Amino acid sequence: ADLKGKKIGVTAPGSSTAMMASYVLAKGGLKPSDVSFIGVGASSGAITAVKSGQVDAIANLDPVITMLQRDNLIKVISDTRTLKDTQAVYGGPMPAAVLYVHNKFVQENPNTCQALANAMVHALRWLQKAGPSEIVKTVPESYLLGDRSLYLAAWEKVREAMSPDGLMPEAGPPTALRVLQTFEESLKTKQIDLSKTYTNAFAKKAAAKYA
Incomplete structure (x- = not known):
């Protein structure tokens, strides 16, 4: 609920990171419309967005998250980088990168x-x-x-x-x-x-x- 009205950096609107953020928000009683998703990419742009204060929170990938953690720029509140953590967050295995066609x-x-x-x-x-x-x-x-x-x-x-x-x-x-x-x-x-x-x-x- 603390994130209501905040700007959340994601790799891109509609991406898997935005989906993960939306799910975590829903578990906290918030809707995606309660925040602003900002596309920051998955490399140096994401790090710059955090350092410059363009975003209040971030949902991203490694090595971005590990680098931000190392520099004490963020505190991780939900993590899906290991199978155990993924199970804890989603309650089961969550397919990530897949090939899909009609x-x-x-x-x-x-x-x-x-x-x-x-x-x-x-x-x-x-x-x-x-x-x-x-x-x-x-x-x-x-x-x-x-x-x-x-x-x-x-x-x-x-x-x-x-x-x-x-x-x-x-x-x-x-x-x-x-x-x-x-x-x-x-x-x-x-x-x-x-x-x-x-x-x-x-x-x-x-x-x-x-x-």
Whole structure:
């Protein structure tokens, strides 16, 4: 409730960080309209927004949050960077970055969809084994925010949250819907067949390819 009327920095309005902030606000009895969401990006712009007082609070990603914590510029009140913390906040696994397309595209371009899934699963498998020096080589310099060691420290914190196989966990879609229904009025009374909203077929085929 202390955040009512405040400016909250998010990566972009409508983004996953805005969704997470909206959910935390709803748990505190506030609606998204009770605050102002300000897009600050996910790099140096976000840090500048906090330092300059452009925002009163922030929902963002690493390494931004770790850097702000290190400099004692913020106090974390809700954290989803580990599986344990995600479970505590959402009450279940929360799908984050996913590939999504219209059903028509899947039907008309199955090979393209499979190629995309192959690339994702291959990358996820690599991330499970890659060392710090290998990972840094693949990251754009701007993502490091001028501090490679801090970026790698932040990465080690979130590594466990990266899917090892690209499969959607069975409890993921119900968790996502329940969270969205907390603050999205249009979804509160909708009956949705979640089994029709995702498929693990492409990821399973990719997993077999890279077994």
